[in-house]
Amino acid sequence: MKNTFEKTGISLLLAFLLALCSVIAGNAQSKSVEEIAKGVYSFGTGHGYYSMFIVTTHGVIAIESINSEHSTAMVKAIKEITDQPIKFLLHSHNHWDHASGGKVWQAEGAKTIAHAEAYTWMKANVGQDMAVPDKSWSGDRKDIVLGETTLEMHYLGMNHGLGMTVFLLPKERVAYIADLITPNRVLFSIVPDFNVRETERSIEEIIKLDLIRLFIHITKRKMP
Ligand SMILES: [Zn+2]
Incomplete structure (x- = not known):
């Protein structure tokens, strides 16, 4: 798998993600x-x-x-891999379908x-399964350094929801991007809670982050 993102361009990476999504869709609940x-x-x-x-x-x-439910299964999966304590849980943005648990x-x-923009909203609109984050960060950029790992958190401004954060692992060349980019298309068909112009600008900024060499990890909602 590592060779894949060393050798390939973005289209192949997205194709891989599509394949991954298909596997998941065909194997629901797993x-x-x-x-x-x-x-x-x-x-x-x-x-x-x-x-x-x-x-x-x-x-x-x-x-x-x-x-x-997702978080409980994820904590279990983490504990099957490592005895290291879980230090941080980072929210990408304020939407309940991402930020609950x-x-x-x-x-x-x-x-x-969570970014301050998301934090403020979450504090004022705590959903049934949502907790107010312990901390917030503000501005355009903050790094988390843990051991040998540096995780960059980028806030690119208004684009989708509130406090949308793009996460980058520069050394590992991995990014985690929720909702802003989906495999094989530009946006969700109904464009929920998007500012289209600002999303376009944000995507251009993401591309400048040496994206061609990054594996883009995307959260994707199944659409009808
Ligand atoms: Zn969202």
């Missing part, structure tokens, strides 16, 4: 854990949503809680973190 780079894992539960976690020498960083991570002792 858990999928895949090491996509050294110590970097993709996690899905067969519902079309993917999270990611990074096992470092000083703990685990998890991205995207989705909901309590925070309590599961807080119960594990992880700090849950």
Whole structure:
């Protein structure tokens, strides 16, 4: 798998993601854990949503809680791979279908973190399965350094939802991008909660982040 993203361009990477999505769609309800780079894992539960976690020498960083059921299965999967404590759970943006399940991570002792724009909304609109994040960050960029791992968090401005964060692992050349990019198309067909012009600008900025050499990890909602 590692050779794949060293050798190929973006179209092949997206084709791979499409294939991955097809496998998941055809195998609904099944858990999928895949090491996509050294110590970097993709996690899905067969519902079309993917999270990611990074096992470092000083703990685990998890991205995207989705909901309590997904989070509980993901914590179990992490514990099957490592004894390292889970240090952080990072939310990509405020939408309930991505940002629910925070309590599961807080119960594990992880700090849950969202960009200030998402944090403010989540605090004011706590859904049934949503927890107010423990911390927020503001501005355009913040890095999390844990052991040998540096995770960049980029806020590209208004594009989709609130506080949308693009996560980059520069050394591993992996990105986690929720909703802004979907395989084989530009946007979801109904463009829910998107600012189209700003999304276009954000995608151009993402491309500048040396995207051609990155594996793009995408959360994807199954659309009718
Ligand atoms: Zn969203």
